[in-house]
Amino acid sequence: MAALSSHPTAAAPAPPPRERTRHLLVRAWCVFVLLVALIASGWNNLLGPALLGALIGLCSAVTIVVWTLVQRARAAEGAGRDPSWRRLPWLVLAYVLWAALSVIWTAWPSTTLITWSVLAATTLHGLFVADVLTWRELIRALVTAMKWVIGLSLLIELWVAVVLRHPILPDFITAPSGKVPAELYWVRGNLFDGGRIQGIMGNANLLGAAALLAISVFAVQFAASGRGRRIELGVWTAVSALLLVRAGSAGIYLATVATAVVLAMVLIMRTARTARGRSLRCLVFLLIGAAGLVTAWLLRDRLFGLLGRSDDLTGRGRIWTAVLAKAHERPVTGWGFATPWLPWDPHFQGWIMDHDLTVFVAHSMWVDSLFQLGAIGVALLALTYFAFLCRSWFFAVDRPRWDLHRDRPYSVLSLLPVLVATVLLMQGLVESRPLMEWGWLFMVMFCFRMKQAPYVGGGLIEQSPPVAERGQRAPAQQRRAR
Known part of the structure; x- marks a missing residue:
């Protein structure tokens, strides 16, 4: 016989699956992984190459364990998703595999093994972050990591300029001014004297790239956030600028100019209502881009002069000439993977000198790739970045669609991959960083994420719960069932 009772018979309240403590810890670990990649040169200045390598190895081991536990939890929950390996960024993995095969003919076996291990670890972490986080979680993780990068850069510059009042070398070693090359200093203390600053990375060019990336991340989150968080994000954007x-x-x-132009192009493309309108806009953009490139090349001397640089980009022309001459000796397969060049390797020590220091990159990812992996490596790298750029472009300009509805609003978050692709491609012209550290990790991460979830709020991982991720209200029957 049934009896009335005031005690509930339903299951005890529980947080949503993606807000449980274990998932919050996974998100925190992703933020730490991103931070390690973003300030890798700062870790090197603090720990040295050996301890930095140990840190990367430890992070890789923890990531493998965490990723395995996440996959087991998904299987236990019976998510029923398609195997993620079917959507892996295969062009990225082909480049990594070709770099690994170069150990067969490399001229510097130990350097190839060491640097390829770092490349493999970076690729692993890019795949991991893309697989365990949704688009919104990924953007939030990037916002948090970039706050740490910008905040630490500002703090260390203030500490050196206000408290110490003298430059510092790696490991916080103090050296008398003028007795060592300026390039060796971690922080020179130029915050208030008008000179270039290096931030936590210890390199002005890397700090500039990180600041531009932070502006892109903060601006996208600013546009997607409510009024309450916009003041905070606006302050962080101003500090980054x-x-x-x-x-x-x-x-x-x-x-920065290229990123602003690409952003304007994407926003204009989003105003197109028909396929004909999109095609016309694409044609106009291609013509304007070609004209801009030709003009920039013809007026490069004046342009570099306005920027305070010589026509060979402050010695890069001399470096490229030496590296290309070496690359022509093995044009097809290259000399063997080495990103970066380990300065203590006899093949690189004293080969190309800049300010009495051994150069450890070619200062162009294309020249570096040709030198190390030959024409085959350059072809794989070009296909990889071409696929990344195309996928991120259509990810930004196509409306989200998972059924017959074609008029859903665009997501602001879908702008970020194409902005990151622009930053990496522009940086890759005069730097080799897109082949390593945060540049490579971000490329792998966004390539994999876009293949898994072709629109914000959908895909393999974001299908649970699909209605909440897509920003729509659940039907009344579903709400009552919950």
């Missing part, structure tokens, strides 16, 4: 200007990187100034 200040650091970008004080870094004084000519290449990043050009990348």
